[in-house]
Amino acid sequence: MNAMTDNLNQSGLLRFITAGSVDDGKSTLIGRLLFDSKGIFADQLAAVSRSKHKRTVGDTIDLSLLTDGLEAEREQGITIDVAYRYFATPKRKFIIADTPGHEQYTRNMVTGASTADAVIILVDVSKVKLGDDGSVELLVQTKRHSTIAKLLQIEHVIVAINKMDLVNYDQAVYDRIVAAYGEFAASLGLTDVTPIPLSALGGDNVVDASAKMPWYEGPTLIELLESLSVYDESHAAPFRFPVQLVARHNGHEANDFRGYMGRIESGQVAVGDKLVVQPSGQAATVKEIVTFDGSLQSAAAGQSVTLLLNEYLDISRGDLLAGSSSPATQLKQVVADVCWMSDEPLDARRKYWIKHGTRQTGAKITKVDSILDVNTQQRHPADGLKLNDIARVHLTVQQPLAADAYADNRATGAFILIDEVTHQTVAAGMIRLDQA
Incomplete structure (x- = not known):
């Protein structure tokens, strides 16, 4: 495709991530996508089948092992690192990022989401609290990952209601969860949200349509991914x-x-x-x-x-x-939304390195304006930051940054903060010029 002529990409590369809480089935879903779309090699399949860490019964293949590459991941049955996988169908090429569900690894989800065009947020039906009064309580991680997807301006959100086999493929349960998520998405301002019922373990509605859910008339997951339009505004x-x-x-x-x-x-x-x-x-x-x-x-x-x-x-x-007719804005004082990614809390007395594009200079957080409550979407005053906090902050930088608002340009509106002593990345930020 000619980069100069066509920004609407319906057949080229789609980058997407999976996100959700612990044991929602993210790795299994990707394994199922790879397996059913013939996106794995025979030797990979054989190695997975022989794995001593297999968590399935009998001869059933543990598809989650196709993405859980670290020994610690296989031993514990959890996803720790971001695993990237590549596969293709006759209609499109894909890059998948399988991100961890544990709250302590939310920072890895931010990393995987930073370049994504779409996100699949998995919701395990067995974990959602359905009250007798009609209430539905979504998991905090579901809300946190949805909030991050909004902050990072991921274009498409797919809500995969997984493990439908555990509720006997009950449409009423599915409808209640979809309605509850729809209300939360509206409070976030998410507009392009598509729900889909599936069972990653059994392959229902992943690549092939499920006869067990005849009430669902929408596309399968792979059909949906193949049809997403990615408009490249850059x-x-x-x-x-x-x-x-x-x-x-x-x-x-x-x-x-x-x-x-x-x-x-x-x-x-x-x-x-x-x-x-x-x-x-x-x-x-x-x-x-x-x-x-x-x-x-x-x-x-x-x-x-x-x-x-x-x-x-x-x-x-x-x-x-x-x-020359549309230069970037030069900033010495920066207002930004940040995701705090360090186990060590913010120390306002310390200096950090800010990495913005190819420029690296000293920076100091001068004020924590507010912290976002992912449950209520309300902002609350705060004077510090700890792991996984999402906050609006004010920074002073040593050398001016030529930047744009993240809403206008993801490349020149994003930055990371680096601890000058440990050289660890402590935060990822999005510049908000309208708040300056």
Whole structure:
């Protein structure tokens, strides 16, 4: 597909993640997708069948082992790390991220969700509390993962009501859970939500339609995934090019070659375009666009290129080249929503590194404005952060960031915070310019 002409992707690559609480069947669902779509090799299947950690009875294959790759995962029967799997159908290619359900590994779910086009949120029918008065109580992890999906602006949400075999495929139970999730999704502002009843263990409505649920007339899960449209807004967004490396000639050439290497995160660029270097504000003109295969007249989001400019400027890694008519906003004070990912709570006295695009500079959290309650979606005052907290914070940075609001540009609106002592990632953040 030509990146310059078509942003609506219905047949190419779809990235999606599974999310949910512990033992909701995420790994089993992915294993079933791979197995039924012929997305695994015979030797993989044989290895899984022989596994000493198999958690199924008799000769039944434990499909969850297709994604639980760590020894600790297989021993404990839980998912710890993010496992990526690749498979394809005649209609589409897929990258799946299987993310942990345990609350302590929510940070890994954030990692897997950061590049996803869709999320499958699994709900185990046996764990949902159905009151005699008609009330339905969803699990906290279901609400937390849905909240993160909204914060990260994942386009499509599929609610997989799993283990329908445990309630004898009862439509009434399914309808009650779907209605309850629908109310919660509305409070979040999620708009593209599609429910589906299934049994990952038995394969009902995963790849093949289930005769056990004749009341369900919608698509199977694989049919739904094949049909999702992924609109890539990055091509229409303003031009953003974080400089990764400055390329010079080898010292034996007469011409003074100086190129700026990186990946176009959004927008388009052509020879002759007027650019601005941020944060310095210097003006520049594109002289040549170089790739491994030769020079181009134009390039677009997603392409890795080397830009040559007419001017001799002081540009280095961490700078941003932007369209002169629509530059990024330069920030020394940043307001952002963050997911705290460290076991160690926030220490407001400490400095952190902020990694934004290719720029890394010092940062300090000066204020915790509020923490989001994932159950009520209300914000409450707070003066600290601990593992899995989702909060709005104020930061001061040493060097200005050329940034966009996350709502406008995921690439230049996102950042991570790094502990300067341990070098561990402590938070992932989304910049909110409208709150500055």
